[in-house]
Amino acid sequence: MSYHDIITIEPGKRGGKPCIRGMRITVYDVLDYLASGMTPEEIVADFDYLTLDDIRACLEYAADRERHQLIVTA
Numbered sequence: 001m002s003y004h005d006i007i008t009i010e011p012g013k014r015g016g017k018p019c020i021r022g023m024r025i026t027v028y029d030v031l032d033y034l035a036s037g038m039t040p041e042e043i044v045a046d047f048d049y050l051t052l053d054d055i056r057a058c059l060e061y062a063a064d065r066e067r068h069q070l071i072v073t074a
Contacts, residue, residue, distance in 0.1 A: 003064065006057035018061060020054045030058040 008022045018027040033043050040055040
């Protein structure tokens, strides 16, 4: 699985933020739920339209974005 198959970016949806499969739930939303202590299984149980692959794609997207972030030194 690649996050490229799951994470979508549409300029007119949620301000162009990365979303899951064209829906209105963003990568940030999922990461925020995880950071607050929810498990992937709890998120999927609360949002029946999400899958564990969606959660993994959000984590993979975030890791890839972090990996490609520019480093600025003073």
